[in-house]
Amino acid sequence: xxxxxxxxxxxGDGLNTALTLLVLAAVALGLPPLLNWAVINARFAPDAxxxxxxxxxxACWGVVVEKAHFILLGRYPADEAWRPLLAAGLIIGSWLxxxxxxLRGGKLASALFAxxxxxxxxxxxxxxGLTDIPTELWGGLPLTLLLTSAGMAGALPxxxxxxxxxxxxxxVLRGLLTGYVELARGxxxxxxxxxxxxxxxxxxxxxxxxDMLWRVLIAIVLFAxxxxxxxVRGGLQAFPAGQLDAALALGFNRWQTQxxxxxxxxLRDVAPSLANSAIALFKDTSLVTIVSLxxxxxxxxxxxxxxxxxxxxxxxAWLFIATIYWLGCALLARVSQRLG
Amino acid sequence: xxxxxxxxxxxxxxxxPALAGKTLDAIKAKGQIACGVSTGVIGFSAADSxxxxxxxxxxVCKALAAAVLGDANxxxxxxxxxxxxxxxxxxxxxxxxxxxxxxxxxxxxxLGLHFTAVTYYDGQGFMVAKKSKVTSAKQLKNAEICVQxxxxxxxxxxxxxxxxxxxxxxxxxxxxxxxIKAFFSxxxxxxxxxxxxxxxxxxxxxxxxxxxxxxxEIISKEPLGPAVRRGDDEWFxxxxxxxxxxxxxxxxxxxQAKVDGLKASxxxxxxxxxxxxxxxxxxxxxxREWAARAVKAVGNYGEIFNRxxxxxxxxxxxxxxxxxxNHGGILYAPPLR
Numbered sequence: 259x260x261x262x263x264x265x266x267x268x269x270g271d272g273l274n275t276a277l278t279l280l281v282l283a284a285v286a287l288g289l290p291p292l293l294n295w296a297v298i299n300a301r302f303a304p305d306a307x308x309x310x311x312x313x314x315x316x317a318c319w320g321v322v323v324e325k326a327h328f329i330l331l332g333r334y335p336a337d338e339a340w341r342p343l344l345a346a347g348l349i350i351g352s353w354l355x356x357x358x359x360x361l362r363g364g365k366l367a368s369a370l371f372a373x374x375x376x377x378x379x380x381x382x383x384x385x386x387g388l389t390d391i392p393t394e395l396w397g398g399l400p401l402t403l404l405l406t407s408a409g410m411a412g413a414l415p416x417x418x419x420x421x422x423x424x425x426x427x428x429x430v431l432r433g434l435l436t437g438y439v440e441l442a443r444g445x446x447x448x449x450x451x452x453x454x455x456x457x458x459x460x461x462x463x464x465x466x467x468x469d470m471l472w473r474v475l476i477a478i479v480l481f482a483x484x485x486x487x488x489x490v491r492g493g494l495q496a497f498p499a500g501q502l503d504a505a506l507a508l509g510f511n512r513w514q515t516q517x518x519x520x521x522x523x524x525l526r527d528v529a530p531s532l533a534n535s536a537i538a539l540f541k542d543t544s545l546v547t548i549v550s551l552x553x554x555x556x557x558x559x560x561x562x563x564x565x566x567x568x569x570x571x572x573x574x575a576w577l578f579i580a581t582i583y584w585l586g587c588a589l590l591a592r593v594s595q596r597l598g
Numbered sequence: 599x600x601x602x603x604x605x606x607x608x609x610x611x612x613x614x615p616a617l618a619g620k621t622l623d624a625i626k627a628k629g630q631i632a633c634g635v636s637t638g639v640i641g642f643s644a645a646d647s648x649x650x651x652x653x654x655x656x657x658v659c660k661a662l663a664a665a666v667l668g669d670a671n672x673x674x675x676x677x678x679x680x681x682x683x684x685x686x687x688x689x690x691x692x693x694x695x696x697x698x699x700x701x702x703x704x705x706x707x708x709l710g711l712h713f714t715a716v717t718y719y720d721g722q723g724f725m726v727a728k729k730s731k732v733t734s735a736k737q738l739k740n741a742e743i744c745v746q747x748x749x750x751x752x753x754x755x756x757x758x759x760x761x762x763x764x765x766x767x768x769x770x771x772x773x774x775x776x777x778i779k780a781f782f783s784x785x786x787x788x789x790x791x792x793x794x795x796x797x798x799x800x801x802x803x804x805x806x807x808x809x810x811x812x813x814x815e816i817i818s819k820e821p822l823g824p825a826v827r828r829g830d831d832e833w834f835x836x837x838x839x840x841x842x843x844x845x846x847x848x849x850x851x852x853x854q855a856k857v858d859g860l861k862a863s864x865x866x867x868x869x870x871x872x873x874x875x876x877x878x879x880x881x882x883x884x885x886r887e888w889a890a891r892a893v894k895a896v897g898n899y900g901e902i903f904n905r906x907x908x909x910x911x912x913x914x915x916x917x918x919x920x921x922x923x924n925h926g927g928i929l930y931a932p933p934l935r
Contacts, residue, residue: 284644296671313805324647325647328645333645333649333675336649394676428601437795454686459689459691460685460689467689482865530812548679548681548682549679549682550676550679550686552637552676554785560637560645561846562638563637563638563639563644564637564645565638565644565646566798566802566912566913570642
């Protein structure tokens with residue numbers, strides 16, 4: 259870009275000049291105090307006394323160093339930390355593979371489904387010498403990732419089935435599924451989580467306890483499946499009927515037509531919307547805190563709320579997990595672009 | 599909605615008697631006590647950077663584990679949000695709810711649980727800026743008062759000023775951090791919450807602590823204590839008497855350090871307490887050294903108080919009402935005999 263070009267872009271006419279100056283002024287006013295706070299005056303060592311002496315004139319990033327283990331892995335036993343780290347790595351790896359095109363088609367789909375399926379036993383243990391870690395101790399980033407990826411992996415097949423069911427010729431089936439979709443879309447996720455965690459246990463007989471994580475995961479799957487089914491149904495409706503006739507003419511039966519002609523194209527068409535739902539779900543998982551599952555935001559709360567030394571620096575800690583959420587969303591957004 | 603509520607109440611009611619007397623057996627079989635704690639209340643229950651739970655409510659569970667199982671570490675900690683705490687107890691997810699919860703009639707009578715004993719007498723107070731020259735809550739006419747929503751605090755505030763015939767404007771915040779930020783930035787003339795928290799907020803969160811004062815009025819009674827599920831009198835008695843034992847230990851001068859040495863004491867009250875002579879544990883279904891084990895694990899009530907909320911803690915709360923009855927407080931354990 260030449261200088262002339264730059265000038266024309268930023269100072270081409272009165273409006274552009276004014277906007278350029280405005281932005282420059284905002285940066286000049288905002289950046290120095292921000293830099294001062296976040297970098298120049300900041301403390302990076304986990305030293306509570308030094309941080310307190312700063313009196314918030316600079317950021318105390320030490321809080322992140324001090325609490326990193328708790329925030330990222332929650333209450334998971336420290337000497338087994340490699341398991342949640344590996345589980346998180348598997349899931350992030352599958353997302354990276356999708357975002358950067360390392361894997362394609364069937365392999366990519368298997369990786370996206372396999373990652374949460376492998377993460378579950380890895381976190382839970384109880385076999386091959388791995389100690390049994392109850393789900394209530396799972397937390398932090400691995401839990402956030404697991405709820406998102408397992409939620410999507412469970413919801414997608416169900417959503418596809420529901421989408422086909424709603425196009426079925428059987429009025430009872432169609433009516434029931436429409437009812438389910440409207441009900442699931444008609445209540446907030448928080449309400450679904452409340453029902454799954456508070457109401458259901460009261461209806462179980464004594465001594466029967468379904469683990470909280472499973473109850474919540476099922477609620478998330480049922481909730482997300484309703485949205486995904488509508489996305490898939492939209493894709494099915496837009497599918498050109500001519501191709502169906504062509505498939506028929508070539509001797510494909512109904513099952514083969516759907517499997518080899520319709521679904522591959524439809525899923526590719528709706529992939530950006532599916533990734534969009536994944537982004538929404540990724541952020542929605544923070545709601546499980548209210549039912550005492552401590553994912554990223556919850557484990558941050560546990561780490562800081564009761565600690566008199568470090569609680570004053572919650573802003574720094576929140577900025578830390580905001581960055582993690584932003585990275586996660588950026589990654590999923592790239593998946594959406596890539597698949598589209 | 600009323601019908602659903604009734605159904606739930608009925609279910610909670612029906613399902614509890616079946617558990618009668620089983621809690622202790624279940625705890626012994628599992629080898630641990632499931633203790634419901636908070637998601638982080640300074641001094642009462644909070645996890646440190648290593649994930650170890652600390653606090654006054656936490657020590658109650660540790661004392662129980664020591665008394666029942668002989669090991670203070672045999673506790674499964676279940677952090678519970680305030681919305682979830684009662685359901686978790688009713689549905690059997692926790693054996694005891696030790697989560698600075700106020701004992702009140704409706705909670706005791708309608709929620710299918712039993713409060714066992716008071717472990718901390720709290721009350722709601724006010725904090726104002728010194729320069730406002732306010733010295734009593736009665737001077738807060740037309741004042742804006744910052745308060746956190748969804749707590750008994752909010753209701754106490756309106757009850758108190760209605761009774762006084764004084765109009766105030768509550769400014770309600772959803773989050774604790776937001777409410778104190780607003781107060782210290784001058785959004786409100788006063789801030790109200792439990793007195794135990796006020797002292798700490800003043801010393802730790804205020805820009806300059808000396809610019810703020812806590813007013814003398816305490817406008818509500820907030821007796822905090824652990825609760826257990828209804829329908830298991832045996833377990834109820836164990837929790838109640840373990841707490842009584844911690845309080846009695848302070849009165850008798852039995853400390854964590856001295857508990858072993860005192861076995862030779864000629865004082866019959868101390869002998870009974872330590873299980874040297876009579877076996878008090880038997881009637882509770884516990885080992886004869888249950889009370890000694892509890893004190894050995896976490897100390898007596900005074901030591902627990904000082905370590906977590908009192909002089910040796912960042913909270914530095916005075917004993918106040920929580921002193922022994924013969925030292926100006928209202929702590930009074932029925933005799934262990």
